[in-house]
Amino acid sequence: MHPGLIVLCVILAILAALVIVVLVRTARAKSPAPKKRLPPSRNKEEQEALARDFARLIQIPTPSHEDGRTDDLEPFARLQAEVDALFPKVRENLEKVTIEGVLIYHWRGKHPEKKPILLMGHQDVVPADPKGWTYPPYGGEIHDGILYGRGTMDDKCNIFCQLRAVEDLLSQGFLPDTDVWFAYSDNEESSGGGAQKAVDWFRAHGITSFALAWDEGGAVVDKAMAGMDRPYAVVGITEKGYVDLKITARGAGGHSSTPKRDTTMTRLAAFVTDVNEHNPFERKFTPHVRAMFTNMAPSFPFGLRLLFSNLWLFEGLLTKLMPKISSQAGALLGTTCAFTMAKGSDAANVIPSEAYVIANLRPGFTQNAKESVAALQKVADRYQLELTVLKSRDASPVTSTEGTAYQYLVSCIRRRFPDCGVSPYVMTGCTDNRHYATMSDQCLRFYPVRLTDQQLSCMHGDNECISIDALSDAADFYEDFLKNYVGA
Numbered sequence: 001m002h003p004g005l006i007v008l009c010v011i012l013a014i015l016a017a018l019v020i021v022v023l024v025r026t027a028r029a030k031s032p033a034p035k036k037r038l039p040p041s042r043n044k045e046e047q048e049a050l051a052r053d054f055a056r057l058i059q060i061p062t063p064s065h066e067d068g069r070t071d072d073l074e075p076f077a078r079l080q081a082e083v084d085a086l087f088p089k090v091r092e093n094l095e096k097v098t099i100e101g102v103l104i105y106h107w108r109g110k111h112p113e114k115k116p117i118l119l120m121g122h123q124d125v126v127p128a129d130p131k132g133w134t135y136p137p138y139g140g141e142i143h144d145g146i147l148y149g150r151g152t153m154d155d156k157c158n159i160f161c162q163l164r165a166v167e168d169l170l171s172q173g174f175l176p177d178t179d180v181w182f183a184y185s186d187n188e189e190s191s192g193g194g195a196q197k198a199v200d201w202f203r204a205h206g207i208t209s210f211a212l213a214w215d216e217g218g219a220v221v222d223k224a225m226a227g228m229d230r231p232y233a234v235v236g237i238t239e240k241g242y243v244d245l246k247i248t249a250r251g252a253g254g255h256s257s258t259p260k261r262d263t264t265m266t267r268l269a270a271f272v273t274d275v276n277e278h279n280p281f282e283r284k285f286t287p288h289v290r291a292m293f294t295n296m297a298p299s300f301p302f303g304l305r306l307l308f309s310n311l312w313l314f315e316g317l318l319t320k321l322m323p324k325i326s327s328q329a330g331a332l333l334g335t336t337c338a339f340t341m342a343k344g345s346d347a348a349n350v351i352p353s354e355a356y357v358i359a360n361l362r363p364g365f366t367q368n369a370k371e372s373v374a375a376l377q378k379v380a381d382r383y384q385l386e387l388t389v390l391k392s393r394d395a396s397p398v399t400s401t402e403g404t405a406y407q408y409l410v411s412c413i414r415r416r417f418p419d420c421g422v423s424p425y426v427m428t429g430c431t432d433n434r435h436y437a438t439m440s441d442q443c444l445r446f447y448p449v450r451l452t453d454q455q456l457s458c459m460h461g462d463n464e465c466i467s468i469d470a471l472s473d474a475a476d477f478y479e480d481f482l483k484n485y486v487g488a
């Protein structure tokens with residue numbers, strides 16, 4: 001046989017073997033048909049009654065406030081009075097602490113010697129402009145089984161459902177196994193210090209460690225990705241970092257009637273375009289991002305399943321493709337940079353001698369905050385720009401999916417949402433949970449709430465809403481979680 005033919009045969013044999021391995025792995029990755037959804041524990045009237053109770057919290061607007069502005073705390077006092085009225089047994093049986101707008105509850109368990117757990121939420125909401133809303137944002141109106149209003153998801157549903165579960169358990173005479181704490185901050189949405197005040201209070205009172213710190217985060221999403229064969233409960237095990245940068249250009253200013261080609265504005269514009277077109281940050285699959293996709297791969301449609309169940313072969317290709325297909329998927333692979341503000345001169349006919357843009361980076365797990373800034377600095381140097389760090393923090397530590405709290409939460413999800421898949425998840429946004437990184441090695445971020453993609457996209461936008469059956473399921477979830485939790 002001709003030597004060239006032998007080489008060709010060998011190459012074809014290798015390719016055939018590769019195709020077989022890829023197809024076998026894809027076929028093996030297919031998960032069994034999902035189980036049936038649990039029947040609702042409340043009928044429609046009972047679900048509506050529950051939602052009407054919850055609406056009382058939605059009808060009190062609690063816009064997020066800056067730290068130190070105690071004059072903005074009146075709405076929080078009203079909200080807390082309403083919570084007292086809604087949950088009389090919580091008021092009688094749990095110890096309550098307030099630190100300015102922050103609200104903390106302590107539910108004593110049978111075993112104070114065991115590590116306590118912490119359930120979290122935030123009372124504040126982002127602003128709502130009624131113009132874009134179909135129903136008034138603070139009306140708390142129910143239409144076709146959906147409760148509309150700012151805070152229905154983010155994040156009053158967590159506070160309401162947690163306390164509702166406690167109220168029901170108290171009615172049953174239930175006592176938790178360990179101490180349970182609840183901490184509800186008042187300015188999560190403005191990245192304020194409410195959560196830190198709670199952390200400081202815990203430390204000052206000798207509570208230095210929680211077996212679990214559980215906050216808002218991923219939800220039970222209808223279609224976590226297009227074409228998935230079942231809803232997925234995604235549990236945030238970490239969140240990305242946060243950096244604000246000011247990038248300043250200096251140069252000769254002057255009259256705009258005789259412009260030079262190189263001005264402060266043109267250099268800034270060239271820099272922004274450069275960063276936008278040639279991503280200066282590293283992108284790769286870190287172990288937890290790999291775990292997330294490997295976990296979900298069985299539920300993907302065939303093409304995606306083939307790619308994600310064979311990451312050993314396609315990881316390089318996917319690292320390049322994912323940011324082009326989806327900004328959300330791309331954000332999981334590394335640091336992102338968004339230009340959010342800009343300032344030139346004060347007049348339309350004056351070339352500024354100083355101009356700046358503000359960039360917001362979300363450092364991932366391939367480069368920390370400092371390394372991400374250094375990567376951007378390299379580009380800025382090419383355009384003689386100065387870079388100033390205004391705010392900077394790294395990503396949160398990654399919670400191990402082998403940990404007891406993660407495993408327990410997953411077991412509750414499998415019990416209460418048997419029709420759903422479960423996966424760890426990397427949060428690209430921020431939560432109060434990051435403040436507890438030094439107090440717990442099991443920091444988890446999860447809403448036990450079923451959401452459609454559309455509801456998910458309304459979270460900080462117009463027409464934020466929650467289905468009344470999802471609200472009922474969430475209250476049941478917390479009840480189940482608290483009832484069966486056994487501390488170590």
Ligand SMILES: [Zn+2]
Nearest residue numbers: 154155188216
């Ligand atoms: Zn939130």
